[in-house]
Amino acid sequence: MIPEFILFWATAAVCVVGALGVVFAPNVVHAVLSLLVVLFGIAVGFFALGSPMLAAMQIIIYAGAVVVMFLFVVMLLDITEVLPSLGGARGVLAVLSVLGAVALTFAIVAAVTSGGLPAQADAPGGDAATVGWGLYTDHVILLLLAAILLTAAADGVVGLTQRRESR
């Protein structure tokens, strides 16, 4: 199917370029914006994989909240100067970094391309109702744990900053 073919390769290209941008962009702001590109790409991927609900959340939560938070911190700390990218890692460290990352990627790729995909089934609806039903019934334990984690983390982050004000 030609459309799917184009969809995949376009998404892949956007994602990989964006990801490389995160790693190699000399400017922190550019790195954050590159991540934004990747996130959009992945959202498209989610959509292509029959999960429109997740695609929407990816854009709203990730792109809309998390990335903005990153940008906010960049502004707050006023990181404006141009940073060395991979050139910053010198000599052995750089070589080892690339080798390690490539080796692990190779291992995963080699493993998944060696065949052995499980039996395929019909795709379920990825709409909000299906996902929500799964989240609030069968997998409610995940929701509970994630909720308490977010609450505690929020309290903790407040504590981290509040402490500074009180001094």
Place this chain on the structure above:
Amino acid sequence: MGYDLRPDLTWPEIAMLMLVVAVMFADMILRPERRGLLFGLSAAGLVAIGLGMVLSPHGVGTAFHGAHMADGFSWLVKIFMTCVLLTVILVTWPFLDRLRSVVGTHLILVLASGLGMMALASSNSLIVMFIALELATIPLMILTALGRGDSQAHEAGLKFLIFGAVASAFTIFGIALVWGYSGGLMNLTDLRGVVAAGGAGLPMTIGVVMLFAGLAFKTAIAPFHVWVPDVYQGAPTPITAFLAGGSKAAGFTALLRVAVALFAPGEGEAIIDWPLALAILAGLTAVLGNMAAIWQTDLKRLLAHASVGHAGFLLMGMAVIGTAGGLLGLSALAYYLVFYAAAVALVFFCMGLVSRAGGGDLLSDFEGLGRRSPAIAAAMLVGVLSMGGIPPLAGFTGKILILAATVKGELIWLTFIAGFAMVLSIVYMLMILRALYLLPPREGAVTGARLGRWEGAALIILSLLLIVFGAVPGPVLDPIREAMQAMAGLSPTEIMVAATGG
């Protein structure tokens, strides 16, 4: 479809959840100078939960559609976790003045992390395990950075955070592969069947490798242990104790469940000989940790390296899975863990008391403590001796049990490596001992750290635990063995050999 919330099985977690929320509200309501009461509330809640678990018969079964597994093993771990949390709160007590406005946050985070650890003990589903791990870890990261308001704690927090994030990325990617390539199985009991039938293909094995890397980070197994010294050193003392005792125990609990399900040999030749890999890593960890500990001047950093060494011993108990030493190994692991945590709590509590009186964390700050504060020094001595594996303390008994398991499991080379590591551990133990008793106090050293009545009682109780159950391990070991037998016995794989082979 449905909630499948089995309150008879999950009530400890639910109670913990309510306790966290209660402390949160109390923190909002109470006036700042009365925040000491939060300690009382937390401790009372924990005692109630702990007693409840001790007194009520533990249920056996699953909740949340098999994601949550309640059995004797998880029950024991939860009781243990309650004790650890109580001790951490106790160890925090000397720092009350320093914590000031963040007392409430501190307690909430400790309890939330404890809830994560308890959920971890019962997690039968990989994804629940992941989220429970995060719930156990992320509050710890904040707690680390929440420390003394200095750059050390912040640095340590940052390092912990970055490493923890990378490790969790590994874990979740691994879980994704395992889940997908096993055909959508998330529960360990189901996955165990796949592995036992020889159905673990290469993609799934790579997934297990990545999952293992994440868990090995948590349990500080070499070479995934590198973050430990910096974080332990930089974190505030009570949190270091929590990391060394509770967090490590939680990690091992998870690893244990994974090991029983995924590492035991199945039909046909496994792609990775996990028991062998674990044995090699265990030997490496024990030797590396203890070796590095010898050259430390900061007591916390020393204990951090030492804790890596202990992780090596613990892993040895896991490496004998599937052999005749399997059951003994698992029981030894649990026994070792319990009393390692007790020793850690004892030592860090003593350090906290010295620190409160104005002392530092350097080894030289403890010189002549035997003369300055005999009671604290004596308690610390017991803890350190136990860690160093001196008979008849529990640390020794644990090491002997581990070694016996490796002997039973026909891993005599590992026994020898463990022996070597034991000698190394004696050396750093001796360094601490020397500082405590043989060297004279330095000029301007803190004299006579205060010791309240309750604090003294805590020291005595912890010391007695190490001495009594070291000499007579039966009362602790028997229930552990039964629980382990039940947990491992669920398996159709060769671990059954352990249950019957003796």
Place this chain on the structure above:
Amino acid sequence: MNILAALIPVFPLLGFAFIILNGKRLGERAPIVAVGASLISAVIALFAYTRVLATHTPLSWSFEWIAWGEGAIRMGVHIDGVGAVMLFMVTVVGTLIEIYAIGYMKGDYYYSRFFAYMSLFMAGMLGMVVADNMLLLFVSWEIMGLCSYFLIGFYTAKPSANAAGIKAFLTTRLGDVGLMMGIFLLWWTAGTINFEELGLVVPQLQMLGMDHLTLALTIAAVLIFVGTIGKSAQFPLHVWLPDAMEGPTPVSALIHAATMVAAGVFLVARTFMVFVNFPDALELVAVVGGFTALFAALIALTQTDIKRVLAYSTLSQLGYMVMALGLGAYAAGIFHLITHAFFKALLFMGAGAVIHGYHHVQDIRRMGGLRHSMPRTHISFLVATLAIAGCPLFSGFWSKDEILLAAFHGNRILWGVGTFTAFLTAFYMFRLYLLTFTGRQRDTAIRPHESPRVMTTPLLILAVFAFGIGFPGSPLMHFWVQGAIHPSYLPHTEHAVNLGIMGISTAAALLGFVLAVLMYGPSPKILPERVAAGFGKLYQLSLHKFYIDEIYQSVIIAPTVGLARLLFGFDQGAIDGSVNGTGRGVRLISGAARWLTAGNLQWYAITFLAGAVGLALIALRALAG
């Protein structure tokens, strides 16, 4: 009665706990607790060993310590013939030394703590003697090691005492690794660590005649013997014992002469079933023992510190015992262990009395003529000297003779070595005696005085033992001791008297005595200086203890320190550097710095990744295969 036997080590343990917890309150009364605990143990032990020796049936009691599945580790006590004899020795000598210490340690700042340690030590030693399995034995063994460390370093103000304590602990610890591995190898091979069961199982395994079993058992035996080498200070791990003399003298007497160092010999005796049918292991034991006996005696010739002479003499005598066991002369080795314990404890206590009464001078070149000022010390010291030198009828004579007789039948070279060592022993002991007690006082600035009764009374009691303890094992009493301690798994041996051998060893001792009198007597005929010049290099070798310490310094310690530096450098460079790296990373964030050098947080990440990639690559083999 059987369960009562298990209480023997418990009372000193309770004594220890009581003194440690009430140290300040007890103060001067601490020894009452310690001695009392020892006495109670001694009384129980008295019942135990009289019963065992009279009825020839061992006492045993045990309980299940750890159980798993069908396996279990049992803990318990087992007192057989050899255990009974050891119990007798340990309780008697131990109690007497504790009484002696009441006087010797008077006025010490840590008076009560000293007695606490001594009690703990007694508990360890008694525990080891009565243990019915290797694990309990090992536990007690470690307790002793720890006490030894504390007691050697007891004078905390002295840096040399500290160093000696650490040296002793680490050196013996090396041996302990061997022992522990031996225990586990034995467990793995024989399936049990209970001595009684081992006595049954090991001969059976041996009869199977399978090569790998024989090999495993031989290696286990050698590993166990490594433990002995460490604890009994045999060559090449002997270096710690002379330094251990930094401890208080009662410690030297109890731990480093009579009991703990003998524990190594006792260990070989206890596990003799593993040695007895494995000639390779036995030969190693015999050769190490013989060599140490000779080697230490040669060093003892030139030492001038009264306690060091005795320390090297202890090494030499322990070598004798080890050699005897290696020759298969089980009973002779243990018999010598017992007699040696009495006379060597006496010698040390005598030396302690001398040091005490001579204002803590330990150099024998500054002494002389002390027989007038210290009559009671003198007489007891003389008895002990005669005993160790092998003067007929004294205890040492009988036991040493047994060993030499066994050597004569077993290995003529070792017999030669033993006899020559006997000559050296007589020489250096009389040299010590003559320089200390006879002639004129060479350092007249010091006013010597006799020690108090509480110290000299134990000396005199021990002197009686040092003289008479040999008789039960002598031909005069038909080798009664040897019969009583003979283990069931050994074939019955005939004890005979060989007057020729007896004559030769007596002559060697006499020769040593005469030479000592000629050189160091009231009117020396041969000047020691001339002898020293004559022997030149040999004398230097002996004086410098064969440079063993120096060799260790250059061969072991220096490279170890080097390695340590290297590791420390790694720690500083990689780990510390990474902390600084974070510091710089932090600066990066705040815009303070741009560059980072290698050795930072990312190194950690790479280490982490290396582990994951390594495992993943192992998994990828499946693709290739």
Place this chain on the structure above:
Amino acid sequence: MITEITTTHWIVLAAVLFGIGLLGVLARRNALVILLSVELMLNAANLVFVALGHHLGDVQGQVIAMVVMAIAAAEATVGLAVIVLVSRTCRTLNPDELTELKG
């Protein structure tokens, strides 16, 4: 192979993104960018969940991906807070004093 897009293609894409993220963690010199790279890795994992969930016809994949998003957000929040804190301490303290944390 090129025309037919299978689930494996998506997983390979995820693996590549994971690898690039890992490279970022290893090579970048800035805690903030390291955190960004970790987000990349987590997203790669999500892609695997969704792809395999699609393949298996299991909605569980999407549910988990959603929860992972929440976790990632929590991690990012805490991470940013700590970074802000560290950077502030650094401004108020002499950076050379950071070397007091010695091994």
